[in-house]
Amino acid sequence: MSEYRSDSAALADLAATWKSAYVHVPFCRRRCPYCDFAIVDESNDGSLDHETYVDALVTEVGMESDFGPLDAVNFGGGTPSRLDPKQLRRVIDALTSRFGLKSDVEMSLEVNPEDWTDEFGRGLSEAGFTRVSVGAQSFDSGVLEALGRLHTVEMIDATVQGLRACGIRSVGIDLIFGHPSETGRSWTRTVEQAMEIGVDHISTYSLTVETGTKLSRDIAAGAPAPDDDVQADRYQQFEEISQSHGFVRYEISNHAKPGQVCRYNLATWSHGEYVAFGIAAHDHRWGVRYRNHQRVERYLEAVATGDRPRLGVEYLSEQEQERDRLMLGLRLAAGTPLTPTARRFAASDAGMAMVEAGILEIGAGRMRVVVPMMTDAVIREALSVSAADC
Amino acid sequence: MDQSRIRNFSIIAHIDHGKSTLADRLLERTGTIPERDMREQLLDEMDLERERGITIKANAVRIDYEARNGERYEFNIIDTPGHVDFSYEVSRSLEACEGALLLVDASQGVEAQTLANAHLAIESGLEVIPVVNKIDLQAADPDRVAGELVNILGGTEDDVVHVSAKSGAGIDELFETIVERLPEPEGFPDSPLRALVFDSYYDTYRGVVALVRVVDGALTEGDRIRLMASGQDLDASEVGIRRPAIERTGRLGSGEVGYLITGVKEIDLIRVGDTVTQAGDPATRPLAGYAEPKPMVFSGLFPTDGDDFERLREALDKLRLNDSSLLYQPETSRALGFGFRVGFLGLLHMEIVRERLEREYDLDLVATAPSVEYRANLVEGSQRIVQSPQDLPDPGSVASIEEPYVKAMIITPAEYIGTVMELVQSKRGEMGEMNYLSTERVELHYLMPLAEIVFDFFDMLKSRTRGYASLDYEPAEYRPSDLVRVDILLNAQSVDAFSTIVHKERAYTYGRGMVHKLRELIPRQLFDVPIQAAIGSRIIARETVKAKRKDVTAKCYGGDITRKRKLLERQKEGKKRMKMVGSVEVPQEAFVAALKIAED
Ligand SMILES: Nc1nc2c(ncn2[C@@H]2O[C@H](COP(=O)(O)OP(=O)(O)OP(=O)(O)O)[C@@H](O)[C@H]2O)c(=O)[nH]1
Ligand code: SF4
Ligand SMILES: [Mg+2]
Numbered sequence: 003m004s005e006y007r008s009d010s011a012a013l014a015d016l017a018a019t020w021k022s023a024y025v026h027v028p029f030c031r032r033r034c035p036y037c038d039f040a041i042v043d044e045s046n047d048g049s050l051d052h053e054t055y056v057d058a059l060v061t062e063v064g065m066e067s068d069f070g071p072l073d074a075v076n077f078g079g080g081t082p083s084r085l086d087p088k089q090l091r092r093v094i095d096a097l098t099s100r101f102g103l104k105s106d107v108e109m110s111l112e113v114n115p116e117d118w119t120d121e122f123g124r125g126l127s128e129a130g131f132t133r134v135s136v137g138a139q140s141f142d143s144g145v146l147e148a149l150g151r152l153h154t155v156e157m158i159d160a161t162v163q164g165l166r167a168c169g170i171r172s173v174g175i176d177l178i179f180g181h182p183s184e185t186g187r188s189w190t191r192t193v194e195q196a197m198e199i200g201v202d203h204i205s206t207y208s209l210t211v212e213t214g215t216k217l218s219r220d221i222a223a224g225a226p227a228p229d230d231d232v233q234a235d236r237y238q239q240f241e242e243i244s245q246s247h248g249f250v251r252y253e254i255s256n257h258a259k260p261g262q263v264c265r266y267n268l269a270t271w272s273h274g275e276y277v278a279f280g281i282a283a284h285d286h287r288w289g290v291r292y293r294n295h296q297r298v299e300r301y302l303e304a305v306a307t308g309d310r311p312r313l314g315v316e317y318l319s320e321q322e323q324e325r326d327r328l329m330l331g332l333r334l335a336a337g338t339p340l341t342p343t344a345r346r347f348a349a350s351d352a353g354m355a356m357v358e359a360g361i362l363e364i365g366a367g368r369m370r371v372v373v374p375m376m377t378d379a380v381i382r383e384a385l386s387v388s389a390a391d392c
Numbered sequence: 393m394d395q396s397r398i399r400n401f402s403i404i405a406h407i408d409h410g411k412s413t414l415a416d417r418l419l420e421r422t423g424t425i426p427e428r429d430m431r432e433q434l435l436d437e438m439d440l441e442r443e444r445g446i447t448i449k450a451n452a453v454r455i456d457y458e459a460r461n462g463e464r465y466e467f468n469i470i471d472t473p474g475h476v477d478f479s480y481e482v483s484r485s486l487e488a489c490e491g492a493l494l495l496v497d498a499s500q501g502v503e504a505q506t507l508a509n510a511h512l513a514i515e516s517g518l519e520v521i522p523v524v525n526k527i528d529l530q531a532a533d534p535d536r537v538a539g540e541l542v543n544i545l546g547g548t549e550d551d552v553v554h555v556s557a558k559s560g561a562g563i564d565e566l567f568e569t570i571v572e573r574l575p576e577p578e579g580f581p582d583s584p585l586r587a588l589v590f591d592s593y594y595d596t597y598r599g600v601v602a603l604v605r606v607v608d609g610a611l612t613e614g615d616r617i618r619l620m621a622s623g624q625d626l627d628a629s630e631v632g633i634r635r636p637a638i639e640r641t642g643r644l645g646s647g648e649v650g651y652l653i654t655g656v657k658e659i660d661l662i663r664v665g666d667t668v669t670q671a672g673d674p675a676t677r678p679l680a681g682y683a684e685p686k687p688m689v690f691s692g693l694f695p696t697d698g699d700d701f702e703r704l705r706e707a708l709d710k711l712r713l714n715d716s717s718l719l720y721q722p723e724t725s726r727a728l729g730f731g732f733r734v735g736f737l738g739l740l741h742m743e744i745v746r747e748r749l750e751r752e753y754d755l756d757l758v759a760t761a762p763s764v765e766y767r768a769n770l771v772e773g774s775q776r777i778v779q780s781p782q783d784l785p786d787p788g789s790v791a792s793i794e795e796p797y798v799k800a801m802i803i804t805p806a807e808y809i810g811t812v813m814e815l816v817q818s819k820r821g822e823m824g825e826m827n828y829l830s831t832e833r834v835e836l837h838y839l840m841p842l843a844e845i846v847f848d849f850f851d852m853l854k855s856r857t858r859g860y861a862s863l864d865y866e867p868a869e870y871r872p873s874d875l876v877r878v879d880i881l882l883n884a885q886s887v888d889a890f891s892t893i894v895h896k897e898r899a900y901t902y903g904r905g906m907v908h909k910l911r912e913l914i915p916r917q918l919f920d921v922p923i924q925a926a927i928g929s930r931i932i933a934r935e936t937v938k939a940k941r942k943d944v945t946a947k948c949y950g951g952d953i954t955r956k957r958k959l960l961e962r963q964k965e966g967k968k969r970m971k972m973v974g975s976v977e978v979p980q981e982a983f984v985a986a987l988k989i990a991e992d
Contacts, residue, residue, distance in 0.1 A: 230940075230942040237942075284954075376941075376943050377944045382960045382967070
């Protein structure tokens, strides 16, 4: 894999053939004010025993049909570091016996700095993790507080150093930009610090106001809202600094040092197939998309009675799959192959307007969004052109 | 029925003074409507009327009343709209009657349409019964209001009937007053048939239903009839009355009001205002008909989706079957494509027509800012009618432009006289007479450009008098004015649908206001969009909608591709309601932005 550049078309096309597994770990110590994910907020509701949930995950894996062997496994959340390594190990064992693992499998999870201990780190490497993404969010303690995070800048440092010491091959961090409490300078410092601390992968997310969150209620009550132009500036700032340090953007939010692409990530955006377990998990195989129950009780109940914990399913025709591939591929720096649908979009008025505006590029058999912050504008038009096919 | 026991009258008043509610009491007391079917403002049958709580279309209904003298009387009543835009409906209704109930809200007093409608009734030679309504209200001042009524109608305060249409108080007295004071019809039962078509509507199954008032003779089912103005002969296939559901009676005698169905589907064969007579025994002279309604404002209506043009034409044709005041002709706009230039009786009429087209015919429309009808006198001597600013010939070939003026009447509490005068002056109005209706209320007369009224005058008048002033107006004359056309350019391209004719002195303020409003309304696009206002080639204002820089969810949406896709598709659907002008997406509201400038 290291023979490819992170944003190469060949790598993206290869990723489309990878098979992955996603495991959702919903536990969080406390819900962050901007978050609308399906989680269990343990500051409110500590009734669900972690062990019970892990049991259910293992049972659910056991219900699955043939798939694999796996190129990538990812534990996301919620906060996967709320589980102890033994529990994570049980799930990995179940996945291994059910699907088998490729010899070079990427085994990754998200860790929140407040959960870090050296012992936890040792446990991770024993369990076979090759990749960890640290929920750092910011190196500005004011911004961390404004984001309602529970950790300090020192805890981020300790986590990253600790992971290195444990020999985790690939260490990444997540950052959030564009909170109104952040300034241009504080963002620059955060990015520079991320460079200094020496990580292999950085995911940057713009703070988004989701309905139903505390953040959106505060804004409705008069608190300052994130500004699109400011966020576009911050994104630009990040691009400049990170590129000068050898990072390559391979997806809107994802940047990697050479050979450090997150396989699971790239596979998802390349329209690869994945099995998914846990509440609110989404599964995509053979042109079918399933989604699991969102509510923990419903999920546990279904698994206990031996049923797949499905909330819904969507069957996709060939054209619909092609449309999805186009929609996802537009997020990739490598872009998406010029399939018939992509060609029709390229030839449409909307597509040509995008090219003229310098947002979309077509060439070498592919279509690429070159102003990543405008990707949804492109996808919207692409979807409406492809709607005619489906 | 013997004509001596027929009473035909309209209920007229200023808007909201309680006409439809009074009609409810009349229907209820006479048991015309079973109690379980009764509902408030029952004669407001249209959805839009019920939603907005106003009457838009006059509605005629027959009730039977047993008087204290033991006799049974037949009342044909017409509930009319109060809004100034629909005064044409009122004058048509009055032609079918011998009397009118002039209602005044006891807490408000005489207002502009009270006076205007009273004059209409008097001019038509009707007997008017003054009625003070809403006497149940805390704020009611029935004696003062009765005084104002006497002032305009003459007579004494004893002639004024006091009622509450809500509680029913005074309604019995009103019934008796109608019997005693309103004259009976004076037609000749034995002369050849003459019946006035005073309204019509379209019924999907029955075709055109004409509402008629028989003046002389009788109209009988099966008769071969003739429309005297159109010269068309038709069969009277069904004749009856409305309660308000239609009730087939087979015959209408002289003095009676009812409906006539001939099976025709073309409204133009049975025009409102025409006279029905017998084809075999025709009358010699038709009844006095109606003047065609004159549209006051014009606006372009364009389908958002160009493919809907034919559907829009069909919808207009159908709507016209129920609204004979609707006039339209095809219009082409470079920005908006094919549509129609439509003439309306006023802004409310315009709003209602548009809403009905969208709702009842499932169309999505873009309306352009309303304009009045100008006359351009060309250098070479001829005159050009300009209903749409884009039709104004270029300044070099125009010698002068004339604009329509109206006679405006404003009734206001005396304390606001100064405020009103100031406002009218700023709108180029010329003061005429001033009368005191009572010590507290004044009637002011002005000559004013209609264009000023169409824009924002009414809202300003209301807000500056805390809602107490009312306005009525009628066409007066054309006068030469110093007018210019202000064009708007988007992305350096002139957009014809945005052009407006304004008075020279207002051009800069207007241009700046319009450009600013458009900058607020036009969403950010993929590129910078300059917005300019220009008179000819001279730019008078400019602002820019900056290019959009972020349009993405740069957040992990995990495997939930479906939800994300649906969200984007919904957003795209929302954008479809925008109109592409060149390469710029323009929301529909932008085309009537001119109306909104004053709000800021
Ligand atoms: N208190 C009180 N309210 C009344 C009375 N008569 C009517 N109203 C109220 O006044 C409002 C207007 O009544 P409508 O009957 O719709 O008035 P209208 O004159 O038909 O109005 P337009 O047809 O729109 O001109 C309604 O809210 C009625 O309930 C009354 O005698 N007393
Ligand atoms: S830790 Fe992550 S998943 Fe949990 S509440 Fe905060 S943002 Fe949401
Ligand atoms: Mg009414």
